[in-house]
Amino acid sequence: MTIARSESSWCKSCSRSQSVDQLLKLWDGHSYCTACVKLKSPRLLTHALSHSCLEDSVPFDQALVRRSELRSALKVAMISMLTFAITGHSLYGPLGIAIGTLLGLLLTAIVFAVQMPARMKVARMNRASLRLSEGWLIVTRPLSGLQVECVLHECRWYLGKIQHDSGLRGTGFYGAPAVVLILPRKHLLQLVRERVACGYEDESREVWLAFLTLAGIRKKWSWRDAWATKGVRNVSGTNGGTQ
């Protein structure tokens, strides 16, 4: 990120006139004095000085996804075994319980073994990549072919969890706190807005939170926010983002 030299001599945050050497152009295309940026988060200042654009993407943790898939398989197996055991008992008596239980377990194992590679591919290929520069946000998903370019100030955000990402629902990504960006509607008939997770690591989450609050991007209130931010410290030292 370069120090702004010409277009403005005032800080968007504190509105004070500053010498150009004290101004820093952030990824929303506006200039801020380094004092305001540092006050918000020293990590944001360090990151802004070394990155001309803000990029992020969810890392693919194969072990995490596999564990999550196995947990899902276990829940399905329990229901399947119980259903087959009840059916078996009604047909064959006590022996039918054992047969039904084994059959339910076997069928679940086969289904998940067949589906696992495809589900892993979805989890890996449907992660979003974000690139923010000059106030424009570009989001891409390789698997679905999604490519959205929108104005950052038309987005909203909240501190949620990684599974709130539109492309990661039902995949093995689960539980990790993340900043969730809500993209603007493409058209009036779009009922559900695209949600994209970013800032899944403590360092990048601090940068995103500090930047979004400093830039004045609208924050969405969410009841899930309270749960999602439990134990998550933001850049202001309190739970949840502030604006």
Ligand SMILES: [Zn+2]
């Ligand atoms: Zn300032």
